[in-house]
Structures are given as C-alpha cells and as structure tokens.
Amino acid sequence: MKLTLNIWRQKGPNHPGRMVKYEMPNVDEHMSFLEMLDVLNEDLIHKGEEPVTFEHDCREGICGCCGFMINGLPHGPQRGTTVCQLHMRQFHDGEELWIEPFRAKAFPVLKDLMVDRGSFDRIIAAGGYVSVNTGCFVDGNAIPIEKQNAEMAMDAAACIGCGACVASCPNASASLFTAAKIAHLGLLPQGQAERDRRAVRMVAQMMEESFGYCTNTGECEALCPKGVKIENIARMNRDYLKAAITYREESAPAGGS
Amino acid sequence: MSTIAVGGINRTALFYQSVIGKKVIMAVTGFILSGFVLGHMIGNLQVFAGPEKFNAYAAFLQGLGPMLWVARIALLAAVGLHIAMAVQLTLLKLDARPQAYVKKSALVSTYAARTMIWSGPIVAAFLIYHLLHLTTGHAHPDFKPGDVYANFITGFKNPAVALFYMVANILLAFHLYHGVWSMFQSLGVSHPRYTPILKRLAQLYGIVIGLGNVAMPMAVLTGILTL
Ligand code: HEM
Numbered sequence: 417m418k419l420t421l422n423i424w425r426q427k428g429p430n431h432p433g434r435m436v437k438y439e440m441p442n443v444d445e446h447m448s449f450l451e452m453l454d455v456l457n458e459d460l461i462h463k464g465e466e467p468v469t470f471e472h473d474c475r476e477g478i479c480g481c482c483g484f485m486i487n488g489l490p491h492g493p494q495r496g497t498t499v500c501q502l503h504m505r506q507f508h509d510g511e512e513l514w515i516e517p518f519r520a521k522a523f524p525v526l527k528d529l530m531v532d533r534g535s536f537d538r539i540i541a542a543g544g545y546v547s548v549n550t551g552c553f554v555d556g557n558a559i560p561i562e563k564q565n566a567e568m569a570m571d572a573a574a575c576i577g578c579g580a581c582v583a584s585c586p587n588a589s590a591s592l593f594t595a596a597k598i599a600h601l602g603l604l605p606q607g608q609a610e611r612d613r614r615a616v617r618m619v620a621q622m623m624e625e626s627f628g629y630c631t632n633t634g635e636c637e638a639l640c641p642k643g644v645k646i647e648n649i650a651r652m653n654r655d656y657l658k659a660a661i662t663y664r665e666e667s668a669p670a671g672g673s
Numbered sequence: 674m675s676t677i678a679v680g681g682i683n684r685t686a687l688f689y690q691s692v693i694g695k696k697v698i699m700a701v702t703g704f705i706l707s708g709f710v711l712g713h714m715i716g717n718l719q720v721f722a723g724p725e726k727f728n729a730y731a732a733f734l735q736g737l738g739p740m741l742w743v744a745r746i747a748l749l750a751a752v753g754l755h756i757a758m759a760v761q762l763t764l765l766k767l768d769a770r771p772q773a774y775v776k777k778s779a780l781v782s783t784y785a786a787r788t789m790i791w792s793g794p795i796v797a798a799f800l801i802y803h804l805l806h807l808t809t810g811h812a813h814p815d816f817k818p819g820d821v822y823a824n825f826i827t828g829f830k831n832p833a834v835a836l837f838y839m840v841a842n843i844l845l846a847f848h849l850y851h852g853v854w855s856m857f858q859s860l861g862v863s864h865p866r867y868t869p870i871l872k873r874l875a876q877l878y879g880i881v882i883g884l885g886n887v888a889m890p891m892a893v894l895t896g897i898l899t900l
Pocket residue numbers: 630631632696697699700701702703704706707710755756759786789790792793794796797848849851852853855856857859860
C-alpha cells in the first residue's frame with residue numbers, strides 16, 4: 417500500500433523542528449510500524465540524507481523504549497499496543513499520517529522522534545523502590561499476600577514507563593506513571609515500610625520535573641499500552657493525603673547515628 | 674544517593690505546594706459549591722409556585738440574620754480558594770507542554786472535562802453579574818428591594834439578560850457534568866463497582882442543575898411567568 421508520512425524532523429534539543437513529508441509507495445501490511453520506518457531510513461541513507469531517529473529496543477512491547485505520536489495518539493490507533501507491535505494493516509492505502517514526538521517540558525526532544533525520559537527515572541529514584549536488607553534470603557511465599565492485592569499490584573506493575581500517559585494527557589501530567597508505581601509497591605507487604613515516604617517524595621519529584629496536574633480526563637488510561645487504570649491515581653491521592661498528615665521525615669541521615 | 678531526598682519539610686506547605694493537595698482543595702471547595710448550587714436551584718424553583726410563596730422564601734432567607742452571613746462568607750471563601758487553585762494549576766499546565774502538538778486527538782475525555790478552565794471562569798464572571806443583578810440590584814434597571822418576584826420577572830424580560838443566564842447555566846452544567854465525579858477521584862474515592870455509577874450520577878447532577886436553572890429565565894421569556 418501507499419502512504420504519505422509527515423514526520424517531525426529536529427536536529428537536536430535546541431534546534432527548531434518541522435514536519436517533513438515522505439512518500440512511501442510500497443508498504444507491506446505485515447510490517448510493523450517500526451519496520452516501515454526502517455525501510456524509510458534505508459532509503460534515506462541511500463539518498464545520503466539523515467535517517468529519522470526513533471527509539472526502540474525489544475520490539476515486542478515489553479521494554480517501553482519505543483513511542484511517538486501517530487495522528488495525535490501515542491503509539492497510534494490500536495488500543496493496548498506499543499508502536500513496535502503496531503502493524504501496517506491497521507492503516508489503509510493512500511492514508512496520510514502525522515508522526516511527531518511525545519511533547520512535554522519534562523520530555524525534551526533529543527532528536528526527531530526521540531525524547532529524553534530521564535524525568536521518569538528521577539521520579540522512580542525518588543521513592544519507587546523497596547529497600548531490602550542483605551543477609552539470609554527469605555523463603556518464597558513466606559509472606560502471605562492477599563490474592564486480590566497481588567493481582568492489583570501486578571496490573572499496576574505492568575507499566576513499562578513508555579510515557580504515553582504523559583503524551584496523551586491534555587495537561588502533560590505524569591500522574592498515571594507515578595501512581596502505577598506507588599500502587600504497585602503500596603499494595604504489597606514489602607512496600608509498607610516506605611509507603612508514606614514514597615508517596616511524598618515521588619509526588620514532589622513529579623512536580624519538580626514540571627509535569628502538569630491531573631484533571632481526571634481519563635485519556636491516559638485509554639491510551640496506556642498496558643491498560644494501567646486511573647483507579648491507581650485515586651490510590652496515589654489516598655496515599656499522599658494520608659502521608660501528608662502523618663509522615664515524619666527521618667531526623668538523622670539514613671544509616672547514621 | 675540523596676540528591677533527590679526531600680529535606681526537613683513543613684507539613685502544610687508540603688500539602689499546599691503539591692499538585693494533589695491543590696486538587697484536594699479544589700475538590701472540597703467544588704463539593705461545597707456543588708451542594709450550594711443544588712440548594713439554590715431547588716429554592717428558586719419555588720418561583721413557579723407564585724409571588725407569595727417566592728417572596729416568603731426570600732424573606733425567610735433574609736431573616737436568617739447572622740447565619741446568612743456565615744453561609745455567605747463560607748461560600749465566598751470556597752469560591753476564592755477554588756479560583757486560586759484553578760489559576761495555579763492552569764499555570765502549571767501551561768508550563769508543562771511549551772510546544773504544542775501539530776496534531777492531537779482525544780479518545781475518551783469528554784468535552785466537559787477538557788473545557789473546565791473555560792466553563793469555570795465564565796461562570797465566575799456570571800456570578801459577579803448575578804449578584805449585582807438580583808442580590809444587590811446595581812445591575813438591575815428596575816430593582817425593588819424586598820420584591821424578589823418582581824425583580825426576577827422584570828430582570829428576565831430583557832432577552833439579552835435571560836440569554837446570558839441560560840448560557841452561563843449551561844456552562845455550569847458542563848462544569849458539574851465532569852466536576853462532580855472528578856472531585857471524588859481527586860479525593861481518592863474510586864472502586865470498579867461504584868465509579869461507573871458515580872460518573873452517571875455526576876452527569877445527571879449537571880443535567881438537572883442545567884435544566885432547572887435554564888427553566889426559570891425561559892419561563893419569563895415565554896410568558897409562562899408574568900407579574
Ligand atoms: C458555582 C461554581 C462552581 C462549582 C459548583 C464548581 C465545581 C467544581 C467541581 C465539583 C470540580 C471538581 C474538583 C476536582 O476535580 O477535584 C471543579 C473543578 C474545577 N473548577 Fe470549578 N466550580 C465552580 C466554579 C469555578 C470557577 C469560578 C472556576 C474558575 C475560575 C472553576 C474552575 C475549575 C477548574 C479549572 C477545575 C479543575 C478541573 C479539573 O481538574 O478537572 N470552577 N469545579
């Protein structure tokens with residue numbers, strides 16, 4: 417099939433970008449979207465032009481590396497799918513596509529379709545972990561976990577950190593991403609010790625990174641390739657509210673006096 | 674490892690500075706205001722029961738004395754806080770995406786949800802006019818203190834005024850259509866069993882407020898209510 421692509425081209429972080437039109441006369445419907453871009457890049461290289469930069473790694477929808485906007489939707493039109501798992505049969509002959517990077521102040525464009533999602537890493541570093549003491553290991557299944565909680569934690573843990581939630585949000589809020597981790601760990605016994613601190617610090621970091629706020633529009637939930645639910649955001653709000661009232665910062669540095 | 678650690682913190686400042694704290698303030702004030710608009714509408718629908726009943730209701734409210742002022746101050750504080758949070762959060766949002774999308778689609782968000790920041794301020798502008806119009810009378814061409822029914826009829830005889838009231842109340846209905854559910858989510862209330870019901874009830878709330886409030890100026894315009 418034949419497609420017309422309008423792709424955002426931007427040399428680097430401080431360069432202005434613009435849409436550039438490319439004709440794709442011969443797209444195979446069995447290709448994935450990224451394979452289609454590989455073909456385009458091959459072509460651009462042969463012509464001596466700069467190939468389109470986009471991120472990818474696993475190409476099987478589990479690493480969270482890939483992701484950009486197709487016709488105004490992160491990861492394109494198919495629900496529950498990352499762009500690496502999106503196939504060209506989702507499009508029709510003669511279609512014109514608009515392809516651009518995720519846009520948020522906290523996701524600066526590095527080049528073309530590639531953005532820097534270091535802000536997500538810093539939110540996780542602020543509290544998205546459980547501390548485990550070294551020593552003798554604990555027996556598997558020694559800690560009872562209610563089935564329902566285990567499942568809800570698992571659903572929240574499905575987040576691959578791709579950033580589609582931020583990209584789809586009218587306010588560029590990172591609430592779904594942050595809430596997914598707070599819910600994942602907060603639902604498990606291992607996550608209780610640091611639960612208050614986690615909520616306070618991760619939410620603070622989310623603001624520090626200049627993400628917007630949540631207006632409960634539900635766009636993120638609809639577009640999340642892993643189906644993470646905004647119920648988790650309510651859970652984050654609950655955890656945060658409780659922590660804001662009862663939380664005490666340690667008075668001595670960790671490991672110290 | 675503590676480049677990102679939060680230092681000694683003041684609890685109130687922490688809450689107030691966070692996006693979640695601000696949304697909680699927004700939700701609580703929104704809750705108070707939503708409750709008020711329902712009571713306000715039900716009270717005013719007594720206009721359909723005739724001048725005596727309506728004027729008696731107005732006199733009853735005036736007769737509350739200091740209680741009336743307590744309610745007024747609480748409502749003004751709620752409006753003030755609600756607007757302050759709306760402005761702060763909107764500034765954050767404008768800062769969060771400096772470069773707009775060339776193309777952006779919306780999948781599930783309602784029109785009401787995406788236009789909260791437009792329906793809100795228009796309702797605020799209407800609120801000021803409404804107070805000057807039917808409460809203090811400064812913006813009323815023929816204001817008779819005490820004769821609330823007459824002020825109501827003569828006020829809405831002007832089609833432009835009636836139209837503004839109707840438009841503002843339709844926008845208020847939109848605001849509530851999303852807001853009344855949104856406030857529960859902001860406060861952390863969400864459950865797969867209740868959330869869908871809550872969403873429906875919120876939409877119904879918006880629609881009822883919209884219909885009720887539009888009916889009153891409409892009734893004057895169409896001649897159903899006269900002096
Ligand atoms: C009678 C007047 C009003 C009522 C009953 C009302 C009610 C509400 C409610 C219930 C919410 C949901 C709170 C939440 O999501 O946590 C809300 C949100 C909001 N309101 Fe109002 N409001 C009123 C006036 C205003 C005014 C005057 C403004 C603007 C200056 C405004 C701007 C907003 C904004 C921006 C939101 C946030 C939307 C969101 O986060 O989804 N509102 N309002």
